[in-house]
Amino acid sequence: MTQADRITLEEHRAYFAQSPFLAMPIAGALAWTAIGIAGALLPIPLAAWALFIGTGMIFSLGLVVAKFTGEDLLGKRRPGNPFDALFMRSVVMAWLVFAIAIPFFRLEPTSLPLTVGILAGLMWLPFGWIIQHWVGTFHAVSRTVLCLAAWYAFPEARFVVIPAVIVAIYAVTIVALQRRPR
Numbered sequence: 001m002t003q004a005d006r007i008t009l010e011e012h013r014a015y016f017a018q019s020p021f022l023a024m025p026i027a028g029a030l031a032w033t034a035i036g037i038a039g040a041l042l043p044i045p046l047a048a049w050a051l052f053i054g055t056g057m058i059f060s061l062g063l064v065v066a067k068f069t070g071e072d073l074l075g076k077r078r079p080g081n082p083f084d085a086l087f088m089r090s091v092v093m094a095w096l097v098f099a100i101a102i103p104f105f106r107l108e109p110t111s112l113p114l115t116v117g118i119l120a121g122l123m124w125l126p127f128g129w130i131i132q133h134w135v136g137t138f139h140a141v142s143r144t145v146l147c148l149a150a151w152y153a154f155p156e157a158r159f160v161v162i163p164a165v166i167v168a169i170y171a172v173t174i175v176a177l178q179r180r181p182r
Contacts, residue, residue, distance in 0.1 A: 016087075
């Protein structure tokens with residue numbers, strides 16, 4: 001029996017939740033800022049490429065940011081922690097939903113910021129449950145509602161306004177994560 005096997009699930013959760021979890025939202029905010037700038041400057045087909053590339057790079061960018069925040073995104077300092085595995089499955093879940101975004105994008109190119117913006121934000125629900133903090137639910141629900149509202153309200157600026165909404169939600173999320181007790 002390993003030491004990880006003797007730790008209770010609640011102890012694993014508490015150990016997992018000690019991280020500040022700032023690297024991924026900072027990376028997301030940076031990527032979505034670049035996506036919004038691309039949306040303002042490029043035609044929709046190129047802005048779509050920027051969105052695909054930018055969102056595809058968030059995890060890698062998070063790994064770089066984690067070097068500065070001191071975070072262990074890959075769980076190397078928490079061997080055997082089941083919450084690392086759950087979080088990684090949530091990330092993979094978000095990647096898999098591109099299977100919804102891509103066909104819809106092919107029918108309606110301006111749908112891409114909406115679908116990717118919402119679907120990639122779904123991983124915040126299980127994350128919030130893991131760390132037992134409201135920020136995960138806030139992020140996922142506000143991102144869904146506000147991205148949908150922006151998609152309807154600004155049909156000519158979807159590649160700009162939706163990324164701006166997402167960056168604003170990331171800003172609130174980062175502040176909430178900084179202030180949460182650990």
